[in-house]
Amino acid sequence: MLSKKIKSLKYQNRNFSINSKKIKRNDIFFAIDGLTQSGNSFISEAIANGASAVVTSSSIKNQRYLRVHNVRKFLAEACSIKYKKKPKNIIAVTGTNGKSSVANFYYQILKNLKINSAAIGTIGIHYKNKFKKTYLTTPDTITIHKELNFLKKNGIENVCLEASSHGLHQHRLDNININAGIFTNFTQDHLDYHKNLKNYLKAKLYLFKNLLKKNSFAIIDTDIPQYSLLKKICNRRKIKILSFGSKGNTIKLISHYFLERQQIIKINFLNKIYNVSVNLIGDFQIKNLFAAIIAVYLSFKDKDKIIKTSTKINTATGRMQYVGNKKKSTVVVDYAHTPDALKKSLQTLAKQFNKKVDVVFGCGGDRDQGKRFKMGKIADQFASKIYLTNDNPRYENPISIIKQIKKGCPRSKVILDRKIAIKLAIKNLKMDSILLIAGKGHENYQIINNKKKYFSDQKVAKFFLK
Structure with a gap:
């Protein structure tokens, strides 16, 4: 009909x-x-x-x-x-955090293996050493179909795209033949849109309940609370599970330790033991890497070459990104804009570098207000020095946003001008501390009222580190 x-x-x-x-x-x-x-x-x-x-x-x-x-x-x-031609191997990654890193790692590995691929998501569209800017994590329906059609015409058969809860709920990825779905994790975000966590999870699960077909693949972390639910859905719909984590059937983590900015891991990858060293900050990046490795394996079966190439991975823009050093103190920029992401970023930096962590952050305006107090409380619990500043206040009163965050961290210092906040945080940074600049990550702008101005955490931090 x-x-x-x-x-x-x-x-x-x-x-x-x-x-x-x-x-x-x-x-x-x-x-x-x-x-x-x-x-x-x-x-x-x-x-x-x-x-x-x-x-x-x-x-x-x-x-x-x-x-x-x-x-x-x-x-x-x-x-x-209308846009019938699509790449043969399309992989969709959903979850609260980690989507951009997984898609970017997937692209990097295949690129280093000399296989044409693309990553579509928050950071933009990467393909054949080229880049296209996007304005949504999951582009609108017309754009996503047009871009997939464009990639196919350019000889690209392997694509990893981010499937946001908004995109899934709004049917933007319907009628796309998705070969595999990745579920990274699930924590609070976007409740301004979904109203409650039940609706938010339902939107994420739409990928596995409705879009993946029989004999397609689900790539899931065995260590997340939602694993058993996802397993039931996949078994009922005859979707093959490729899991990773401490009980993974495809990649099982045996050991893991840090060496400054490096992480050394020992894994069992389909019954073969590998020792891998990666130049990544943040223990959760290891899980993102595992998801990307399994996704790559679906189209390239040489395990040895995949693992060898994985050691060359670089962090995605604004995702636990090393910016520079002040003597022996490291400065890191991360997109962490949810309570769970901020907590994990603060915890993993302290663990990896064995130092205290200072933090510069704020919360976006016209977005989920319920996470502001929680993020303040997390900063109060896990950060040494706290600098509260503007994120993207949009049409909201910046002072109102800060007041909600500050209820969770009364000892924080408030500096609305983000540039000055970063400057002061770097000036006050001691040798026994790390600085995390959180919330904006890859974004090179700030939205205050109806004005969008150029602003890059990385560039500002590098300037003051000089």
């Missing part, structure tokens, strides 16, 4: 759009409902700009209108038909 409706659009030579302002002559407008506004409110503008047809869920009688029950799902199917 849907296919007939899609064909009725005569879509072959027409572009699809979900933005009425970007509509051009003969485009097809999909009136998608957002959080605060209905796409139906922009139909008149779309038609005025030249839309030849409108897809809507409303019962409006007009020759140009095509009524469907769910516009988002219909758009995904329409895109899958």
